[in-house]
Amino acid sequence: NAGVTQTPKFQVLKTGQSMTLQCAQDMNHNSMYWYRQDPGMGLRLIYYSASEGTTDKGEVPNGYNVSRLNKREFSLRLESAAPSQTSVYFCASSSGTGDQPQHFGDGTRLSIL
Amino acid sequence: LAKTTQPISMDSYEGQEVNITCSHNNIATNDYITWYQQFPSQGPRFIIQGYKTKVTNEVASLFIPADRKSSTLSLPRVSLSDTAVYYCLVGDTGGFKTIFGAGTRLFVKA
Numbered sequence A: 001n002a003g004v005t006q007t008p009k010f011q012v013l014k015t016g017q018s019m020t021l022q023c024a025q026d027m028n029h030n031s032m033y034w035y036r037q038d039p040g041m042g043l044r045l046i047y048y049s050a051s052e053g054t055t056d057k058g059e060v061p062n063g064y065n066v067s068r069l070n071k072r073e074f075s076l077r078l079e080s081a082a083p084s085q086t087s088v089y090f091c092a093s094s095s096g097t098g099d100q101p102q103h104f105g106d107g108t109r110l111s112i113l
Numbered sequence B: 001l002a003k004t005t006q007p008i009s010m011d012s013y014e015g016q017e018v019n020i021t022c023s024h025n026n027i028a029t030n031d032y033i034t035w036y037q038q039f040p041s042q043g044p045r046f047i048i049q050g051y052k053t054k055v056t057n058e059v060a061s062l063f064i065p066a067d068r069k070s071s072t073l074s075l076p077r078v079s080l081s082d083t084a085v086y087y088c089l090v091g092d093t094g095g096f097k098t099i100f101g102a103g104t105r106l107f108v109k110a
Helices: none
Strands: A004-007 A010-013 A019-025 A031-037 A043-049 A065-068 A074-078 A087-094 A108-112 B009-013 B018-023 B033-038 B045-050 B053-056 B061-064 B070-075 B084-090 B104-109
Touching (some): A004 A087, A019 A031, A019 A087, A043 A065, B018 B084, B045 B053, B045 B070, B070 B084
Antiparallel strands (some): A019 A074, B018 B070, B061 B070, B084 B104
């Protein structure tokens, strides 16, 4: 029962470096999401993909790009990392629209120096 | 999107029932109410979801009054392992822009 798998679990980058966070789900879900969570805060939506082949901006998309590679995989790319992007990144998936429960991965802890 | 308001933190003791109330005054007709639990260093986990009246599962109960402007998550007989952050969300039916607030930090003491 893998559910939602994120890689890597931890990463340290230098300012200006690029990085792709990977996410895969094995629940045959249509929708996938990327969130960031800063210390002591709730989750903020970066991008989402309603279905394979579509992506849309969430609340905080600046500095990120996404790719819905296929139905299973949804990646998040930082083209030029900045210290303000230091955060924990969570990927989630759900079967349908925003009222459907989301299933989350365990997160990627990203530090940018 | 309906905004939610929850208490920032709550304390309880083992064995007690805990009720966490969430306000969502601008909830839309088709919106559902969903609660998640998050432990440190983990992603949020779905607890319960409802539309109106009462919903119960093996983990919790969710009470929703007729006007649906608030909801209450009830955790029966909490244990130390229930120490976590609890988020109340109102579903954006037809859309995907889920909003997580700051949540309620529940601390269960022995």
